[in-house]
Amino acid sequence: MTQMKTAATFKSVNPARPTEVVGHVEDLSIEMLEKIVNRAQRAHSGWAMLPAPERGMYLHRAADELQLQLEDIAITMTKEMGKTLAEAKGETARGVAILRYFAGEGMREIGQVIPSADSDALMYTTRCPLGVVGAITPWNFPVAIPIWKIAPALAYGNTVILKPAEEASVTARKVIACFHSAQFPEGVVNIATGQGTAIGKALVEHPYVSAITFTGSNAVGKQIGRTALERGAKYQLEMGGKNPVIVTKDADLDVAVEATISGGLKSTGQKCTATSRVIVEEDVYDAFKEKLLRAVEAITIGDGLEASTWMGPLATKAQFEKVLEAIDKGKKEGATLLAGGNRVSSLDGYFIEPTVFENVDHSKSLAQEEIFGPVLALFRISSIQEAIALANNSEYGLSASIFTTNIQEMLTFTTEMQAGLIRVNAESAGVELQAPFGGMKSSSSHSREQGRAAIEFFTSVKTVFVKG
Numbered sequence: 001m002t003q004m005k006t007a008a009t010f011k012s013v014n015p016a017r018p019t020e021v022v023g024h025v026e027d028l029s030i031e032m033l034e035k036i037v038n039r040a041q042r043a044h045s046g047w048a049m050l051p052a053p054e055r056g057m058y059l060h061r062a063a064d065e066l067q068l069q070l071e072d073i074a075i076t077m078t079k080e081m082g083k084t085l086a087e088a089k090g091e092t093a094r095g096v097a098i099l100r101y102f103a104g105e106g107m108r109e110i111g112q113v114i115p116s117a118d119s120d121a122l123m124y125t126t127r128c129p130l131g132v133v134g135a136i137t138p139w140n141f142p143v144a145i146p147i148w149k150i151a152p153a154l155a156y157g158n159t160v161i162l163k164p165a166e167e168a169s170v171t172a173r174k175v176i177a178c179f180h181s182a183q184f185p186e187g188v189v190n191i192a193t194g195q196g197t198a199i200g201k202a203l204v205e206h207p208y209v210s211a212i213t214f215t216g217s218n219a220v221g222k223q224i225g226r227t228a229l230e231r232g233a234k235y236q237l238e239m240g241g242k243n244p245v246i247v248t249k250d251a252d253l254d255v256a257v258e259a260t261i262s263g264g265l266k267s268t269g270q271k272c273t274a275t276s277r278v279i280v281e282e283d284v285y286d287a288f289k290e291k292l293l294r295a296v297e298a299i300t301i302g303d304g305l306e307a308s309t310w311m312g313p314l315a316t317k318a319q320f321e322k323v324l325e326a327i328d329k330g331k332k333e334g335a336t337l338l339a340g341g342n343r344v345s346s347l348d349g350y351f352i353e354p355t356v357f358e359n360v361d362h363s364k365s366l367a368q369e370e371i372f373g374p375v376l377a378l379f380r381i382s383s384i385q386e387a388i389a390l391a392n393n394s395e396y397g398l399s400a401s402i403f404t405t406n407i408q409e410m411l412t413f414t415t416e417m418q419a420g421l422i423r424v425n426a427e428s429a430g431v432e433l434q435a436p437f438g439g440m441k442s443s444s445s446h447s448r449e450q451g452r453a454a455i456e457f458f459t460s461v462k463t464v465f466v467k468g
């Protein structure tokens with residue numbers, strides 16, 4: 001990788017102890033970005049012309065490098081954005097598996113032979129890469145999300161520029177170093193660190209960048225979509241969620257409680273697939289609530305590097321403040337606070353207690369706005385129809401779970417629930433890399449990432465007609 005001198009850097013800090021600097025990151029200028037885009041553009045034709053199995057071998061080598069660096073990268077991730085070390089290790093291992101999956105894509109079919117009306121002709125489809133792909137990623141999955149965008153982009157013959165979240169850039173740099181150690185040709189894999197409003201925006205606007213894949217907030221996603229559409233670039237947006245869990249009277253309550261805690265509060269609730277609305281049938285509402293509150297009380301909060309910690313801090317000061325404001329707003333709107341609701345005053349970092357509300361008006365903020373923090377809202381309902389209607393009453397449609405042993409209720413839920421990820425007797429979070437991932441309604445641009453679905457975004461279909 002060519003070393004570039006930049007005028008400025010910014011600090012990335014540890015949210016568990018904000019005075020600790022995890023690293024300094026280049027705050028690239030637009031001129032530096034221009035060089036990176038040109039380099040990616042120049043590298044494209046050579047990379048695209050390599051046989052796909054050979055591109056796959058590069059991805060296998062990157063997977064080997066990431067595996068070697070797993071411990072260091074996971075520790076950096078925990079220090080930089082706060083999730084527990086166990087989660088960070090799991091995520092890094094997932095990154096290795098994603099790379100291997102897409103390495104295999106280099107050996108799978110990319111088209112179909114389609115019967116032509118002309119008996120002297122051969123008609124088939126093939127696929128070609130898009131060119132330079134810009135990947136704009138958030139801080140909540142600093143390894144998995146960049147890799148599930150970069151790996152398929154590369155496998156199908158694109159070159160890539162990663163613009164990571166400012167708050168997770170030290171980890172991102174270490175991930176990209178694995179690609180460089182795997183000796184990808186110059187310019188094929190690039191990183192552009194800097195501010196979203198400057199470098200991110202310039203990447204989206206650049207005429208050489210053929211496609212943008214984004215995960216993050218709805219506000220930024222929509223802006224990116226508009227800009228990309230305007231100049232004819234392809235785009236893919238993965239945004240928010242307000243994911244419901246339904247617990248019916250036939251559910252195994254212990255399983256439902258454990259999954260609600262895990263889905264809602266792991267990673268401190270900072271997943272787009274996190275559970276935030278817990279919709280419980282009245283017959284079991286009180287029993288479920290009691291078990292849930294007991295489990296919430298048992299949660300240990302602290303630095304994610306400590307083995308005893310179950311829940312770490314919020315990832316950034318902005319997120320910490322946003323979640324405290326959301327809790328305050330919920331209280332003012334009349335919801336009843338059952339647990340938590342405060343910052344953890346005994347700790348210096350961005351720690352907030354796991355928080356549970358009930359008596360939440362479904363038209364109000366706690367039920368409608370994405371909080372992205374350790375906050376659950378309980379709702380009491382009297383039938384499965386009411387539960388599904390409530391669950392669907394959201395601008396989002398990313399993930400949804402039901403806990404029940406009633407087969408008819410499972411089927412009704414899988415049919416009627418408006419979400420891209422439907423889970424039965426399993427928590428709302430947790431995505432398998434070989435399956436399509438994406439949301440309905442405002443949660444996404446209706447595209448899907450990961451698994452074989454990734455080929456739809458990262459390639460263009462060509463229909464070829466050959467007359468003998």
Ligand SMILES: NC(=O)C1=CN([C@@H]2O[C@H](COP(=O)(O)OP(=O)(O)OC[C@H]3O[C@@H](n4cnc5c(N)ncnc54)[C@H](O)[C@@H]3O)[C@@H](O)[C@H]2O)C=CC1
Nearest residue numbers: 137138164165196197200201216217220239240272370372
């Ligand atoms: N769907 C998800 O997984 C995520 C959702 N969020 C939601 O977004 C809220 C705010 O989090 P943020 O970090 O501020 O998300 P964000 O959407 O501002 O940032 C995501 C990425 O977009 C970049 N970016 C920001 N402005 C840009 C622009 N104008 N053009 C191009 N790129 C730009 C950022 O630098 C970062 O790399 C959270 O509270 C949460 O509700 C945040 C992170 C992940």
Ligand SMILES: O=C(O)CCC(=O)C(=O)O
Nearest residue numbers: 270271272273429430431
């Ligand atoms: O639930 C998961 O594993 C993935 C969540 C995700 O993609 C996100 O929060 O952005």
